[in-house]
Amino acid sequence: MIQVLFVCLGNICRSPMAEAVFRHQVKQANLESVIKVDSAGTGDWHIGHPPHQGTRDILDLYHIDHHGLRARQVQAADFVNATYIIAMDDSNVRNLAAFAPDPVEGEQRSSIHKLLDFAPNRMIKDVPDPYYTGNFQEVFEMVEESCERLLAYILEKEQQ
Template sequence: MSKVLFVCLGNICRSPMAEAVFRSKVKEAGLERQIDIDSAGTGDWHLGEPPHEGTRSILKSHGISYDGMKSRLVKTEDFNDYTYIIAMDASNIRNLQTFAPDSYSASIHKLLEFAPDASNGDVPDPYYTGNFNEVFEMVDESCERLLAYIRNREGI
């Protein structure tokens, strides 16, 4: 089974949005038994909280479930428990490097590596910008391409 962990700063806006969108795409493709999905944050300000109201609103408007999602912190074990760790921006990558054990098996990427048309390599944080629609569009396109990448790489 492939396991995908989406990571952002507080785990209430971008990474839970990506988790929910990707989970929806995986379910639509009938791959729920082949791909496990979660999200986490590098900061502990919102531990145990549900996704941000803006994230919930945009997901709801697209008919995407976020039921049961709660913010959690990245753990050292995640680097070996997950096949792919997908960060939202360069700052998240730097933060992940501080959590990472000396050796690990996960493949770490920025989400927008899977959206070649993106002018900026970082998904902006709507917690600060308020632009949940723009972020949703980036996440949706990138998750579609990420799924294709994983299907090709894993042969599923």
């Protein structure tokens, strides 16, 4: 089973949006038995909360299911369980280091990437946080495009 974990700061805007969009794309590709999708935050402020209303509104607009999503914090086990950890920005990548357990010889470790690494034509390399900017539509467009390319990357890399 391939496991993809999307990570942002609070796990209420960007990463749950990416989780829902990517899960939708995985379902459309009939790959639910092959790819598991989750999200988490590096902060603990919103644990147990549903996605931000702006995230829910944009997902509803595009008929993408978000029901049952609840914020959680990254855990050490995520670095072993997830095949791919996809961060929204450089700050998330740096913050992930605080959660990473010491490597164990022979143990599989997650591959860490930034989401916009999969959108090479974009001028920016970090997904802006709509919690502060309110630009949920722009973030959705970045997430949707990047998730499509991420799925293609995973399928090619994992030879599915």
